[in-house]
Amino acid sequence: MASTPLASPRSLVRAFRPVDPLGEALHGLRMRGTFYCLSRFSEPWGLDLPPMPGTLMFHILASGSCRLEVEGAEPMALRAGDVAMVPHGRGHRLRSAADAPVAALFDLPRQELGERYEVLHHGGGGAETAMVCGAVHFEEPLAQRLIDQLPPVMTIEAADPTNPWIHTTIALMVDEVRAMRPGGDAVITRVSDILVIQAIRSWLERSDLPRTAWLAAMRDPLIGRSLTLLHHDPFQPWSVATIAQATGMSRSAFAARFLNLMGEPPMHYLRTWRMQVAVQLLKQDSGSVADLAEKLGYNSEAAFNRAFKKTIGLTPGAVRRGAAC
Numbered sequence: 001m002a003s004t005p006l007a008s009p010r011s012l013v014r015a016f017r018p019v020d021p022l023g024e025a026l027h028g029l030r031m032r033g034t035f036y037c038l039s040r041f042s043e044p045w046g047l048d049l050p051p052m053p054g055t056l057m058f059h060i061l062a063s064g065s066c067r068l069e070v071e072g073a074e075p076m077a078l079r080a081g082d083v084a085m086v087p088h089g090r091g092h093r094l095r096s097a098a099d100a101p102v103a104a105l106f107d108l109p110r111q112e113l114g115e116r117y118e119v120l121h122h123g124g125g126g127a128e129t130a131m132v133c134g135a136v137h138f139e140e141p142l143a144q145r146l147i148d149q150l151p152p153v154m155t156i157e158a159a160d161p162t163n164p165w166i167h168t169t170i171a172l173m174v175d176e177v178r179a180m181r182p183g184g185d186a187v188i189t190r191v192s193d194i195l196v197i198q199a200i201r202s203w204l205e206r207s208d209l210p211r212t213a214w215l216a217a218m219r220d221p222l223i224g225r226s227l228t229l230l231h232h233d234p235f236q237p238w239s240v241a242t243i244a245q246a247t248g249m250s251r252s253a254f255a256a257r258f259l260n261l262m263g264e265p266p267m268h269y270l271r272t273w274r275m276q277v278a279v280q281l282l283k284q285d286s287g288s289v290a291d292l293a294e295k296l297g298y299n300s301e302a303a304f305n306r307a308f309k310k311t312i313g314l315t316p317g318a319v320r321r322g323a324a325c
Contacts, residue, residue: 021224025146036134043126046095046102055089055135064129069093081158087150117185141276217261275311
């Protein structure tokens with residue numbers, strides 16, 4: 001695959017139009033479902049979900065209530081209409097009460113309604129709880145970077161007056177869960193995706209929540225603009241001077257502000273970001289490793305391989321063969 005000639009950063013600066021950096025990250029939240037499951041439980045019941053690295057796991061309660069237990073976090077009570085997310089794929093438990101017996105998810109019989117959609121019935125025959133559970137992952141590197149900033153567990157309560165959208169969306173899901181009309185699995189999975197994105201957006205908008213350095217930088221009007229440029233065109237021959245010029249700052253002021261907000265120099269961030277993009281291209285089998293090395297500005301494939309392994313922890317060949325990273 002022939003490498004595409006690179007436009008100069010100066011021409012890119014002239015063409016650039018300001019955008020919302022976090023909006024760009026949210027735009028990249030295109031989920032690829034690992035599985036979705038309509039779960040109907042009856043008390044007493046408990047479910048142990050194993051770790052699923054690289055996925056965001058979620059639970060949307062259509063009716064009833066339960067207890068969510070995630071390692072490293074306080075147990076949480078969930079009620080009908082609540083949305084709970086475990087963004088980093090940690091193992092966790094759902095159960096009707098603290099002393100309810102727990103069964104491993106994959107030890108329970110499930111009815112397969114599609115390639116990635118199942119129905120699970122489990123419990124002792126008492127009061128019922130219905131929920132939609134899912135595990136999804138994100139292919140875009142920027143979306144994954146955003147997910148990495150989220151806390152170990154997140155909940156959005158239906159009773160929260162700042163989230164009126166939940167009531168309408170949950171109502172649609174509840175209707176589909178109850179009726180299970182033809183095509184209901186497609187509706188439930190798509191509504192689940194919308195709820196997850198809305199929940200992440202709601203969390204980002206809440207000013208009382210702690211912010212990581214990356215989120216703070218993305219919200220900064222100047223450094224956020226520079227990050228958007230790097231995210232849009234990582235293979236441009238950027239330098240600290242050209243990034244600063246695109247941001248409308250002096251080189252020294254930009255470098256100091258970037259380091260203060262991000263905790264790392266701009267070129268270090270750019271090198272890491274380029275390798276994250278390279279991971280996606282390798283997984284897509286987009287051209288040869290030699291072509292990718294040239295596109296990234298390396299003089300040889302061997303030099304690229306060394307830099308890639310230092311940053312990612314695996315060789316480009318291992319990533320292309322499907323190794324998790």
